[in-house]
Amino acid sequence: MSLRAVLARRASLFVFVLLAIELLDEFIYGAREAAWPLIRDDLNLNYAQIGLLLAVPALFASFIEPFLGILADTGKRRVLILGGGLLFALSCLLSAISRDFTLLLLSFMLFYPASGAFVSLSQATLMDIDPARHEHNMARWTLAGSLGVVAGALGLGALVLLGFGWREVFLLAALWALGLFFLVRRMTFPQPQTEDGAEIGFMQAVRSAGRALRRREVWRWLLLLEFSDFLLDILHGYLALYFVDVVRVSESEAGIAIAAWTGIGLMGDVLLIPLLERVRGLTYLRYSVLASLILYPLFLLVPGFWPKVVILALLGFGNAGWYSILQGQVYSAMPGQSGTVLALNNLVGFIHPLLPAIIGFAAERFGLDAALWLLWSAPIVLLLGIPRRTAPTEPAPDVVSS
Numbered sequence: 001m002s003l004r005a006v007l008a009r010r011a012s013l014f015v016f017v018l019l020a021i022e023l024l025d026e027f028i029y030g031a032r033e034a035a036w037p038l039i040r041d042d043l044n045l046n047y048a049q050i051g052l053l054l055a056v057p058a059l060f061a062s063f064i065e066p067f068l069g070i071l072a073d074t075g076k077r078r079v080l081i082l083g084g085g086l087l088f089a090l091s092c093l094l095s096a097i098s099r100d101f102t103l104l105l106l107s108f109m110l111f112y113p114a115s116g117a118f119v120s121l122s123q124a125t126l127m128d129i130d131p132a133r134h135e136h137n138m139a140r141w142t143l144a145g146s147l148g149v150v151a152g153a154l155g156l157g158a159l160v161l162l163g164f165g166w167r168e169v170f171l172l173a174a175l176w177a178l179g180l181f182f183l184v185r186r187m188t189f190p191q192p193q194t195e196d197g198a199e200i201g202f203m204q205a206v207r208s209a210g211r212a213l214r215r216r217e218v219w220r221w222l223l224l225l226e227f228s229d230f231l232l233d234i235l236h237g238y239l240a241l242y243f244v245d246v247v248r249v250s251e252s253e254a255g256i257a258i259a260a261w262t263g264i265g266l267m268g269d270v271l272l273i274p275l276l277e278r279v280r281g282l283t284y285l286r287y288s289v290l291a292s293l294i295l296y297p298l299f300l301l302v303p304g305f306w307p308k309v310v311i312l313a314l315l316g317f318g319n320a321g322w323y324s325i326l327q328g329q330v331y332s333a334m335p336g337q338s339g340t341v342l343a344l345n346n347l348v349g350f351i352h353p354l355l356p357a358i359i360g361f362a363a364e365r366f367g368l369d370a371a372l373w374l375l376w377s378a379p380i381v382l383l384l385g386i387p388r389r390t391a392p393t394e395p396a397p398d399v400v401s402s
Helices: 003-043 047-096 101-129 131-161 166-184 202-213 216-231 233-245 251-275 281-301 305-318 322-333 338-348 354-366 368-385
Strands: none
Touching (some): 003 101, 003 166, 003 233, 003 251, 047 101, 047 166, 047 202, 047 338, 047 354, 101 338, 202 216, 202 338, 216 322, 216 338, 216 368, 233 368, 251 305, 281 305
8 A cells, every 4th residue: 555545544534533523522412402301300400400501511611621722722732632532531421420410510511621622622623634625624524513413312212212311321422432532542633833843832822812813804703603503502402391391292202303403404414515515605604594584483483393393494404504614714714723713712602601591591580482582693693794705814923734
């Protein structure tokens, strides 16, 4: 085998491992979101406590992950990803053995920053492989995540049918994370350098991040990315509870609704990859947002289980490309600073972790059906904020691709 073939094979394996890390992360997410009714009943949780479980760990991580991202741009990326992988596995184990709200909260507080080091920095590494195709590689990353979400929901259902429960999902994830940890140990990560070949220092990376925050284009994409999550992860986090408590269906029927949301969304992610070869990402995004502006209130207003499932499926199909396109725009606006992108995502989004808690407390006070109307602001803001033309990308002054 030629040297070129060996290098190509190693590069393909590297990409596969990075995508497998995202698959695992979203597997846990998909299983957890579908399992909230089971977790609530097992641990006797209320809406406010569920909101805190979604908000407090994310808020905690938002103070830690900026430092992780900046350190990743100084040559510590491999160490951070490996350490994150071990903590990721430990947090899954703690979740599996949780017997009350407090221990589950602590396990989630460990899981979120561990995911930031293990998963988010793996995404940043994937973006560095081909800086000219950020949207396309983000589409592949998102597809891996969507497969994980669907597999997580189906895996939970299969385990329940076999007489197990949500705890076994976290035990399986812990073993999976350990396996990926040992694969990552065999990988070589390029070291980021300045243009003159010197190593990048921490303060140099901090100054570079500060310059990025002074650019209007960076702010635009970071804020739009935060708002897009209203109809992505935040809505997903309350869907099972919405169908059980508001639509008044069984937990198995709620699982069907979640499967429709994730399954049709997966189809959208599959189709997005070839679509981006033919259509400008922001053009597609603008039409998708317009459709969601109409579909989301219809979903909340229409009576009956099956009409809601159909509209939810259409909504999941339409917003399939939101994250990949917007996150790709953030990376493109900050070339050579993929770790710093993670840092700024957390700095700008420090309020974002409070939103699930706000919805949880609003649901406790006014009802979950009323609280979910807050999420309609997502397509409104996106429609106003998406530019018709993108500004030219400014090169990073101090760093090159890592």
